[in-house]
Amino acid sequence: MMYKFRCQNCSEYNRLKGSFTDRRELAETKGEPFRIVCSVCGRKTEVKANSVTATETRFLGLIFPLVFVPAILLGYYLFTNFIERNSIYLKLIAIGFALKIPAIIYSALSKSERDKVRNFNRYKL
Numbered sequence: 666m667m668y669k670f671r672c673q674n675c676s677e678y679n680r681l682k683g684s685f686t687d688r689r690e691l692a693e694t695k696g697e698p699f700r701i702v703c704s705v706c707g708r709k710t711e712v713k714a715n716s717v718t719a720t721e722t723r724f725l726g727l728i729f730p731l732v733f734v735p736a737i738l739l740g741y742y743l744f745t746n747f748i749e750r751n752s753i754y755l756k757l758i759a760i761g762f763a764l765k766i767p768a769i770i771y772s773a774l775s776k777s778e779r780d781k782v783r784n785f786n787r788y789k790l
């Protein structure tokens with residue numbers, strides 16, 4: 666999850682570093698309002714907790730193939746080596762699991778990411 670706000674001087678979006686459950690925690694940690702140097706125009710801008718919004722990170726979409734491809738290779742490896750002499754059903758089950766596990770992990774991670782974003786954006790101060 667990442668946080669963004671608009672600079673009051675140049676109106677460009679900035680990213681805010683840190684980890685906050687909600688706007689209350691953001692205000693308690695950073696102050697309300699807090700001042701920060703804009704990464705675009707380099708001038709100080711005042712930011713209110715209510716003007717900060719959380720968005721999902723693209724990160725998950727990027728790591729997914731990195732998990733998925735090895736899982737397919739693992740499934741293929743199991744298929745061709747370990748269970749060669751066993752029934753076709755066992756092979757299918759092994760491949761099914763190899764494909765399913767990263768899918769389960771991914772959906773769990775993206776759901777918790779979505780929940781965190783929703784939780785942050787839900788309440789204003």
Ligand SMILES: [Zn+2]
Nearest residue numbers: 672675703706
């Ligand atoms: Zn700016």
